Amino acid sequence: MTTAALSFSPRLVRVGQTAATIGLLAFLWQIADGPETARILTTAEPVWLLAGFLALTIQTVLSAMRWQLTAAQLGIKLPQMHALREYYLAQLVNQAVPGGVVGDAARAVRSRDQVGLIASGQAVVFERLAGQIAMFVTMAVAFLATLLAPGGFEWPAWLVPPILLVILAGTLTPFAGFVATQLPGRVGVIIKRQWLTLGKALTERNVLLRQIVLSLGTVFCNLAAFAFCAHAVGVALQPIIVLALVPLILFTMLVPITISGWGVREGAAAALLPLAGVSASQGFAASIAFGLVLFVAVLPGFLVLWRQADEDS
Numbered sequence: 001m002t003t004a005a006l007s008f009s010p011r012l013v014r015v016g017q018t019a020a021t022i023g024l025l026a027f028l029w030q031i032a033d034g035p036e037t038a039r040i041l042t043t044a045e046p047v048w049l050l051a052g053f054l055a056l057t058i059q060t061v062l063s064a065m066r067w068q069l070t071a072a073q074l075g076i077k078l079p080q081m082h083a084l085r086e087y088y089l090a091q092l093v094n095q096a097v098p099g100g101v102v103g104d105a106a107r108a109v110r111s112r113d114q115v116g117l118i119a120s121g122q123a124v125v126f127e128r129l130a131g132q133i134a135m136f137v138t139m140a141v142a143f144l145a146t147l148l149a150p151g152g153f154e155w156p157a158w159l160v161p162p163i164l165l166v167i168l169a170g171t172l173t174p175f176a177g178f179v180a181t182q183l184p185g186r187v188g189v190i191i192k193r194q195w196l197t198l199g200k201a202l203t204e205r206n207v208l209l210r211q212i213v214l215s216l217g218t219v220f221c222n223l224a225a226f227a228f229c230a231h232a233v234g235v236a237l238q239p240i241i242v243l244a245l246v247p248l249i250l251f252t253m254l255v256p257i258t259i260s261g262w263g264v265r266e267g268a269a270a271a272l273l274p275l276a277g278v279s280a281s282q283g284f285a286a287s288i289a290f291g292l293v294l295f296v297a298v299l300p301g302f303l304v305l306w307r308q309a310d311e312d313s
Helices: 003-031 034-042 046-073 080-096 102-110 117-148 160-180 185-202 208-232 239-254 264-276 280-297 301-312
Strands: none
Touching: 003 034, 003 264, 034 280, 046 080, 046 117, 046 185, 046 208, 046 280, 080 102, 080 301, 102 117, 117 160, 117 185, 117 208, 117 239, 160 185, 208 239, 208 280, 239 264, 264 280
C-alpha cells in the first residue's frame, strides 16, 4: 500500500464516521417523530440539566483522580490539578474527533516523560478499563436482579439471551486473560507481563479499595447525569431502570462508528427506554439532552488549550 493510501485511510474513516452520525440521527428523526422530539427538548427544565452538568463534572474529577492513582502505581507522578486539566483536554478532543480515543492517546503521549510511552499508555488504558469494568458490573447486577426478582421490571424475551451472552463473555474475560498468561513462548511472556502490570495498577492491596470507590463513583455520576437529563425532558426513570437500562445505552457509545457515540446512543435510548414505558420520542430527547450536557461539561478543556497557547506565545 502506498504512503498516500495510508494517509488517506484515516481521513476516509473520519468521513465515514461523520456520515454515519448524520445518517443515524436523520433516520431516528424520521422513525422517532423528530418534531415531537424537538418539542420535548424545548420543555427541558434548566435545573435538571444543571444537575446533569454537575454530575458529569464530579465524574471528571473522580476520573482524573483514578488516572492519578493508576499512574502512580506505574511510577508516574501526576499532580492533581495537572491530571484534571489533562483529563478535561482529553474529553474535549474525544467529543470533537471521530473515534473517541484520540484524546486518551494524547493524554498518554503527554505524560510519557517520566517512564516512557508504554507505561503512560498502560496507565491510560487501565484507568479507562477500570471504569468500564465498574459499569459492566453495575449493569450485570441490576439486570440479574430485575430478571430474577418477581414482580419487578420485565425484560422482553428476545433481549434476555443477548444480554446474558454479553454478561457471560464479560465474566469469562478475566479467566481467559489468566489462561493466556500460561501460553508458551514470547506471546505468553508478553501477556503475563501485561497481566501483572494490570494487577499492580488496579488490584494491589494499597489501591484496590480506592479503585473500586473511584470507579463506582464515576459510574453512578454518569448514570445520574443521564437520569437528570431525562428528568429534564419529562422522563422520570426509576433507580433500578437507570441501573439496568442506562448502562446498555451508554455502552453503545463505545462502538466506534460515529462521532462520540452520537446516533448510536440515541438509537439505543429510543429502542430501550420504551421498555420502561417511555415513548421513542422521549427516549430520543433524553439522549440528545444528555449528549448536549456532556458536550458542555467538557468545555473547560478549552481553558487548558487557552492556557497552553499563552505559555507558548
